[in-house]
Amino acid sequence: MAVRRIAFAWESFGPSHLDRIEAAAAAGWSVTAIEFSPASSEYLWEQGELAGARKVTLTRADERVGTIRLAWRLFRAVRRSGSDVAFLSHYNELRVFLAAVLLRLVGCRVITLMVSKFDDYPRLLWREVGKALMLAPYDGVLVASRRTADYMRFLGFRRRPIANSLDSLDLARLRRLGTAEEAVAHADRDFLIVARLVEKKNLHFALRAYAEWTRNAVHPRRLRIIGYGHLEPELRALAGELGIADRVVFMGVAESAQVCQAMRDALCLILPSTEEQFGFVVIEALAQGLPVLVSANAGAVDELIDNGVNGWIVDPYRPQALIAAMALLDRDETVWTKASEAANTTAERGDVRHFVSGVAALLGR
The missing domain is CATH 3.40.50.2000 (Glycogen Phosphorylase B;)
Known part of the structure; x- marks a missing residue:
């Protein structure tokens, strides 16, 4: 044949x-x-x-x-x-x-x-x-x-x-990149954003939510931002105005291995986009056992997220849900551990084998 x-x-x-x-x-x-x-x-x-x-x-x-x-x-x-x-x-x-x-x-x-x-x-x-x-x-x-x-x-x-299942990734590759010698303690994990620094990623909203969270924070967690884009000077200035410049770390461009390692060591991924057709970064996070706080506008929530289990779906215009989810994961290590385990288990939904199945269906195999 x-x-x-x-x-x-x-x-x-x-x-x-x-x-x-x-x-x-x-x-x-x-x-x-x-x-x-x-x-x-x-x-x-x-x-x-x-x-x-x-x-x-x-x-x-x-x-x-x-x-x-x-x-x-x-x-x-x-x-x-x-x-x-x-x-x-x-x-x-x-x-x-x-x-x-x-x-x-x-x-x-x-x-x-x-x-x-x-x-x-x-x-x-x-x-x-x-x-x-x-x-x-x-x-x-x-x-x-x-x-x-x-x-x-x-x-x-x-x-x-x-x-x-157009948008999917090779989980085996991601997990090879994210190997860690020893796990980071819950109290030492930081919040993480991986996104281009452009308007639709809604990062001004994220900084304001983080600033609000710091008022009642249990642990002195930083917000790490991996990404590039024209909004970086504006975001740095906003962090200064909000009094959180010493807690927000702009890490710039990073290769896949660095992103995966950062995800292995983080508390959760924050993706509050006002426009997000899918969000590959959600698959990357789940593959590392990282819970996600993700905008309801992201297509990834349709396929990947069980709300309150492996992540939390938030309104990208109202910060209260995002702040509450950040506080919950900050304060309750048991909740975070269960969410991390669920993220690792459900990551399979984003594996590239589903892309192959979709192609096969359209070919008529």
Whole structure:
């Protein structure tokens, strides 16, 4: 029996993409991984070697390529791979839309990869109609969460197949990176944020909640922030105004191993985003046995969080729930221990094997 040939296309590859591509290859498909450029325009992802799949990069780092030309290159890369199914991200970009149309014309099935939810931000009718048109070439969709699936039905995927678990990671890799020689005592653990320092991550809110928590804190815990972004000077200034500058540690950019180690040593992860399509960092935290205090807006809560068990779901506009959860984990070591154990147990929900299952469902295996 011939090996099924499939292709995946993203703007560029970070660790999460490599996890999924390699898992698909390990499942027995012949995989071609296509990236538009060797570096992301938005993320400072670590560069890694891709195992088990053929990698194609459509442009050089310093090369400027127009929409039509890149669409043609994407089309040709899929055709040359011999793939009969192409999984394409960035449906909303004209270059991807044109490539999808061309692939459909030559008999290749195209599947879109989707993380957006209806509640990400206010929706306008004319934009939603435009999105439905941009999605017309696709035979199916691989989504990140239940809310994404609902949104895709709204956009016209009522009869076209929908499969879940787009956003997942290799738990074995994460746990190898997070190994620790000895556990940190509950009293010595700090709060942790891992996020880009941009508006939608709602970090001003987090700093104010942390400042409020410090008034009645039992343990002198710090707030450690791993990430980069244009808001860093503003956030540092706010920490000073709130009188917590000596307790907030801006750790800057960190590699995956450093992030995993920080998670192993933390009390909990805080992710209070006002807009968060999914939140890979939640999977990373759970894999290290780290409870999460996560915004209800994050798609990850649909799939990963049992409220009050492995994490707490909080309102990103009202700080009381976040402060109460911080206080509970600070004061009660028994509650924290149970939440940590539950995080470790339920992390499997975010494992990359579920991505493989979703791909298989759309292929009709």
